[in-house]
Amino acid sequence: MYRQVEVSQTLLINTQSKNLAVQNKKVIAFGFGQSPFMPPKSVLEALKNSAHHKEYSSVQGDLELREYMAQFHKAHNGLQVDPENILIAPGSKILIFNILLAFEKADVFIPAPSWVSYSPQAKLAGHNVIKVNTSFEERWRISSKSINEAAKNKQHEASVMILNYPGNPDGLSYTEDELKDIAQASKALNILVISDEIYGLLDHNHSHLSFSNYYPERTITTTGLSKWCGVGGWRFGAALLYNNIEPEFKQALIGIGSETYSCAPTPVQLAAKVAYKNYDEIVPYLKKQTHILNQIGNFCAEQLNSSGIRVHLPQGGFYLFPDFSLHKEKLNNYGVKTSNDLCQQLLKDTGVALLPASAFGFDQDYLAARLAYVDFPDPAEKVEFDLNTDCPNVIEGIYLICAWISNI
Template sequence: MYRKVEESQTLLINTQAKALEAQNKEIIKFGFGQSPFLPPPNVINALKESAHRKEYSSVQGDLNLRKLMSAFHLAHNGLKVDHDNILVAPGSKILLYTIMLAFEKADVLIPVPSWVSYAPQAILAGHHLIKVNTSFEERWRIHPSTIEEAIKNKKHKATILILNYPGNPDGLTYSPSELQELAVVARAHEILVISDEIYGLLTFNHPHESFANYYPERTITTTGLSKWCGAGGWRLGAAFLYDGIEKEFKQALIGIGSETYSCAPTPLQMAAKEAYKSYKDTEDYLHKQTDILQKIGLYCAEKLNAVHIGVHTPQGGFYIFLDFSMHREALSKKGISSSNKLCEVLLTETGVMILPGTAFGFSNDYLGARLAFVDFDLPNKKEEFMLTTDCPRVIKGINLIVNWFATLKILS
């Protein structure tokens, strides 16, 4: 009689962590990916000063905010989008769903692993879900060949590919040559690409490359304040539509927004105008974050790889995806043959919480899990960030995992 919709695994695990803490148990929270960084002070103040703004905005969002977003992303990485082709909403999550809802029937290509809500949203929208397989050896990246293989299972005329990089759950990105190759196959099959670049501004070492710069004619880019501005709970996202978007498609997006979320909260849009005021003025704030996250990510990857837990060094964001395949035999002797069981036992015996691979599209017998390395507090000091003193819970959590697997090996 009712739809069967499970609670989002990332939100569920955050609730579980709070319940265990209420029992006075120390939990290392590597399960929920929430930025520990605060929005810049000027952005916080802009929100405070806009608390009285209670009026509705247009469904598309405040005009001046959309103009600022357009200029900000052009300065960041050359992403060109007219302000009239930007939609602002209460989070990019609802925009992803809105885009899918605009189609009556479609095939939705989703890489495995991928963010937990893509597949449920596609199913809720009534679409045909097609998983695009990847592998640890190929860094969890999709390729033209994997797309060609996936579309053999198409059922409908319309095809949507959801691309996410730097990725959740893997923290990896795509090279310009890889994006160019994907653009060729997307163009050949007239695929609509939703490029979820919510972590784009947290790319390490080099500017983030937007897929729309390689495939401008059919790419919608989603982004928002939640990751780079540390404002996940504020719920402020945006979708950058492509030039020449079909009139009916754009109207469907606005129409769905008008019948669901109405508009993004006006005070938050005013604060967002401060956040997007100048990319140049934001660079130092972004570099501070990426420097810290890169140090932590490198530490985690090196420590875990040392005990034969497969991890690729992250290139952005704050996640790594762990492959425990080399420990399958030892885990089996302990009665562990699934990612769910592995995460359950690890939590019980060490207090470390990670999210099982099933949440990201894998079958339960695949021994994989996501680790979000953001269980740390920002130091109240101006000195350089020090991993050993400023990240004690991350270091403790990684050591607990390492020691648990070391003991597992001895016992086996």
């Protein structure tokens, strides 16, 4: 018997959208979350100049790069990590999976909504997945109350929780008080927290708070270049381990890495040195991105809300999680019973691609979807960004969604 593993929904919608484009059908690509921004020119040049480096790196990654990363994240938001406790890999995705693989049996707490790969990875690792419920009214935020309620379903001694903020699919973050509350519950239940902060540098107000500052005892922070540096295809990720990590746990992570990915690509690591060498030099690049993303995200949210599609204003990254449930009756009458129906019908009627809520931990009949507002070319070279002229697909796509929900 083979394992039953579905294709990642984000990759699937990207393929479907490309297939429609090949058929000369216009698609507004809100389904796949890929940054449109090019990396800084110095980082691009560093990759070009490093192409001749074909040697293997150590499993843990280049030491000087890890030193730069420790300094970078301390300057960014005070995150404290020893360079010896940083693991470099071809993407943070494989690092999250390897952390889960390090446990023989565990309960894995996963908020709903959450990124599409967390739950499948936990199941592939043989663990018991426990959903931590949230709601629109709670801004899709978990709390000590919801964690303790979910803990009633524990089956194993070991516990892991995956926290992601600014979030995919919701674009929302946590306040300091909320993080302290979650930390208190995590400590009481002895939960290892994987804090996926891959979008942390794209906090729209540059006020990202790392969870490890509130729960340093057992937090592993994952991050990488794919989102803030716009190089998802380069495959570069990092895990920042807690400083008193158990030697056998750390060795297990390095051992699993040695038997799976071997090392991150050496030329990419050398380019990453330039990206992480000086945080202050990167700040203007980040501010330009977040200024643009904030404008686009707020426009999208305001337009959707005006059509009765509930959504919270984004706080980071480039996602919204629109809730269509106020239109449930007429959607049902139109034959739309599930979030998958919703996305398929919307794509058929308008050419707008969204990703269904069922991919993010919700029941099939919950009518919501993820919207990635990044269907625009990189405007970074322009002196002034203009929403109307620089993001025509985004504007068209939002208006098409609003018109669609009004006319069915």
